[in-house]
Amino acid sequence: MKIDGEGVGDIVIEGKTKIVYRSADHPGYVVLQSKDRITAGDGARAHDMAGKAEISTATTTAIFDLLKQAGIKTHFEKCIGKTSMLAKYCDMIPLEWVTRRIATGSFLKRNPGVTEGYRFCPPKLETFFKDDENHDPQWSYEQCVEAKIKVGNRVISQDDLDIMSRTTVTVFEILEKAWSSLDCSLIDMKIEFGVDPQTGEILLADVIDSDSWRLWPSGDKRLMKDKQVYRDLKNVDGESLNTVKRNFEWVAERVKFLSPKPSSRVVVFMGSPTDGEHCANIKKACIKYGVPCELRVSSAHKGSEETLSILAKYEGAGVPTVFIAVAGRSNGLGPVLSGNTSWPVINCPPIGGDWGSHDIWSSLRLPSGLGCTTVTSPDGAALAAAQILGLQDHVIWAKLRTKQLNTWIGLKVADQKQREEMCVD
Ligand SMILES: Nc1ncnc2c1ncn2[C@@H]1O[C@H](COP(=O)(O)OP(=O)(O)OP(=O)(O)O)[C@@H](O)[C@H]1O
Ligand SMILES: [Mg+2]
Numbered sequence: 001m002k003i004d005g006e007g008v009g010d011i012v013i014e015g016k017t018k019i020v021y022r023s024a025d026h027p028g029y030v031v032l033q034s035k036d037r038i039t040a041g042d043g044a045r046a047h048d049m050a051g052k053a054e055i056s057t058a059t060t061t062a063i064f065d066l067l068k069q070a071g072i073k074t075h076f077e078k079c080i081g082k083t084s085m086l087a088k089y090c091d092m093i094p095l096e097w098v099t100r101r102i103a104t105g106s107f108l109k110r111n112p113g114v115t116e117g118y119r120f121c122p123p124k125l126e127t128f129f130k131d132d133e134n135h136d137p138q139w140s141y142e143q144c145v146e147a148k149i150k151v152g153n154r155v156i157s158q159d160d161l162d163i164m165s166r167t168t169v170t171v172f173e174i175l176e177k178a179w180s181s182l183d184c185s186l187i188d189m190k191i192e193f194g195v196d197p198q199t200g201e202i203l204l205a206d207v208i209d210s211d212s213w214r215l216w217p218s219g220d221k222r223l224m225k226d227k228q229v230y231r232d233l234k235n236v237d238g239e240s241l242n243t244v245k246r247n248f249e250w251v252a253e254r255v256k257f258l259s260p261k262p263s264s265r266v267v268v269f270m271g272s273p274t275d276g277e278h279c280a281n282i283k284k285a286c287i288k289y290g291v292p293c294e295l296r297v298s299s300a301h302k303g304s305e306e307t308l309s310i311l312a313k314y315e316g317a318g319v320p321t322v323f324i325a326v327a328g329r330s331n332g333l334g335p336v337l338s339g340n341t342s343w344p345v346i347n348c349p350p351i352g353g354d355w356g357s358h359d360i361w362s363s364l365r366l367p368s369g370l371g372c373t374t375v376t377s378p379d380g381a382a383l384a385a386a387q388i389l390g391l392q393d394h395v396i397w398a399k400l401r402t403k404q405l406n407t408w409i410g411l412k413v414a415d416q417k418q419r420e421e422m423c424v425d
Helices: 052-070 106-110 141-146 158-180 228-232 238-258 273-288 304-317 333-340 357-364 378-389 394-424
Strands: 006-014 018-023 029-034 037-040 045-048 076-081 084-088 095-102 119-129 184-195 202-205 213-217 265-270 293-297 321-326 345-347
Touching: 006 029, 029 052, 037 228, 052 076, 052 084, 052 158, 052 238, 052 394, 084 202, 095 158, 119 141, 119 158, 141 158, 158 184, 158 202, 158 394, 228 238, 265 273, 265 304, 265 378, 273 293, 273 321, 273 378, 304 321, 304 333, 321 333, 321 378, 333 345, 333 357, 345 378, 378 394
Parallel strands: 265 293, 265 321, 321 345
Antiparallel strands: 006 018, 018 029, 029 084, 037 045, 076 084, 095 119, 095 184, 184 202, 184 213
16 A cells, blocks of 8 residues: 555554554655544544644644754654655654643643743653553653653663653754744643664654644734644534634644744855865854855955955845954954944954964954954854854754754763663673
8 A cells, every 4th residue: 555655564553643554665664644633632522624634744744844954853754745754663652741831721730829821941841651541640750760661672761761851841942932933932842752663762753733732822822723722612513623723724834934044144254265174164063053154255454445345245135144253363354343343253263383372362352342252163163153143043043952952862872871881791
């Protein structure tokens, strides 16, 4: 059998809202086929909704694209049709990871005395054991540890739980920032993880769609666009179901705009083409952080007018820009740029074999009224620029945040290996 051109084999599992098939064309992968079905309350309420599969797939694939682009490790490979996507097969971990920015819903019932609207900083993390019959009981961290949950051929360890905890909060923060760029408040969110049986890696899995979160346009609960509208319905009829569907469509149309093309940049001014290699390293690092980067040659000492005219062109284009000045010996370039623009300037002098420690002072000891900073490594200068641009560009911010997460996970996994090796010795 084929689904949207992809050969499929056995059904791995059929749930309330989707069917998971083994891919016949891609060993180790599955096809997640969405159903035209909406359910709530562990299936207590359930209705057919024509078009829901398409809306859910459009939403979840756009969200996973955004997260993958940021560097989050996910099961998602690609969207293959209007109602189906290709993903890595995972041994699913039966836990739901919930993050909350604002207290509402079941949290208020479980925590009497907390007022609706209470803001959690950092986001509040909760874990629920997936068990429909017992209504997905909340589990503490310690319960998750002690349960020694077995998936595939491994037991979920404390390290695994820590990795999932931190990843959950990062995913929430990324999606919160993305939605905020469209003036929508992400109030809370639910996700699931699985283990890739081939690599042993923990991957963000399942789906993230209008069933997974509370989303309040302009932070106004009355405007909610998520499944809560369906949960709250007193009488479910054609008209009310249509309202729910229109809300989901509203979300599916907007998720496309959560991954805009880069709207900011770095421009590197080099005082001499001999600094080209140093500048190429800055550009390489900028690209790694998702920041477009242009290189220009202009000497503030020997071609001052030209330097200022290039600067004026960039400022006039209206694209948020961080300038990086690369000049050897006496750095006139950075301070001159800084004295003539209100945009950020970072000095990144190319420190070579003929440098003395006094040479750095032309970058550090500035006339009054100048605020350029100095970072001596090409990667560090690019990172500093990306952090500045990440203040208003959530896509860049997401890349930086995920880089920190993945560094943290890398250390955690390396430490785990060391401990395992000690046990073998
Ligand atoms: N990459 C994957 N590999 C294998 N199974 C997956 C993958 N992603 C999601 N699943 C599983 O697909 C199943 C079917 O999804 P669905 O959401 O329809 O189930 P459900 O009825 O909501 O039940 P559940 O309470 O388990 O989510 C879920 O149990 C989910 O864990
Ligand atoms: Mg589910």
